[in-house]
Amino acid sequence: MNGFGSDLWLEVRRTLRNGRYLMFTLGFPAGFYLLFTMLYGREASGAGYNFNAIYMALMAAYGAAMNSNSVALATERAGGRCRQLRVTPLGSMAYVLGKVATAICVALPALLLVSLLGVLVHHVRMSGGDWVVFVLGTWIGTIPFAALGILMGYALDPQSAQGGMMIVYFGLSILGGMWFPYQIMPHTMRVMVRILPSYHFASIGWNAVAGQGIGWNNVGVLALYTVIFGFGAMRAYRRDEAREYA
Numbered sequence: 001m002n003g004f005g006s007d008l009w010l011e012v013r014r015t016l017r018n019g020r021y022l023m024f025t026l027g028f029p030a031g032f033y034l035l036f037t038m039l040y041g042r043e044a045s046g047a048g049y050n051f052n053a054i055y056m057a058l059m060a061a062y063g064a065a066m067n068s069n070s071v072a073l074a075t076e077r078a079g080g081r082c083r084q085l086r087v088t089p090l091g092s093m094a095y096v097l098g099k100v101a102t103a104i105c106v107a108l109p110a111l112l113l114v115s116l117l118g119v120l121v122h123h124v125r126m127s128g129g130d131w132v133v134f135v136l137g138t139w140i141g142t143i144p145f146a147a148l149g150i151l152m153g154y155a156l157d158p159q160s161a162q163g164g165m166m167i168v169y170f171g172l173s174i175l176g177g178m179w180f181p182y183q184i185m186p187h188t189m190r191v192m193v194r195i196l197p198s199y200h201f202a203s204i205g206w207n208a209v210a211g212q213g214i215g216w217n218n219v220g221v222l223a224l225y226t227v228i229f230g231f232g233a234m235r236a237y238r239r240d241e242a243r244e245y246a
Contacts, residue, residue, distance in 0.1 A: 078158050138208075
């Protein structure tokens, strides 16, 4: 295994053993899904509207998107790890890419856990093709949020990274329709949230559970946000590098 692969494997294992990851990324989405579907699932469903299936898509997206390495990156920057990596064969750029890859890898358990609860507890049923679109689409759709986490990790210090991450990710989740179905939002809000990446991310799951296939417009918007956040992360990385060598 090369240096990048070894570092990625180490990062994934360390994240999976982290209590904050277990609570925020696995515990919260699974708990919210069970709670709200038990309370409102029967009343909210009807006329072809399956609340349990849609809320499964929402909480799976929420759990997958909450995987951010911004706090770890900000802390390790302050501790000098990024500076040390610049003189190793791995290099600091490979380290940053490893953080993105880690966020994508550890998003999968949250996605699968909520999906499993949907099947076992609420008997959510979809065709094989819709399941593939749902799981792969939601998983790949985490890429712009991983890039956003890197941007925040370089833009914020360790003291503000935790609070900043929570405000940004919770804000995107709530306003983008990850906590409650987009269909029940007021009309004005439904118009406004269409500019958010979280709306288009959640829409991948909505389309899948509704049997509507891939929403290519949602994919295009997420790709655009990946470029924007990736460019911002690169700028922040270079600014930090210039400051280190100034």
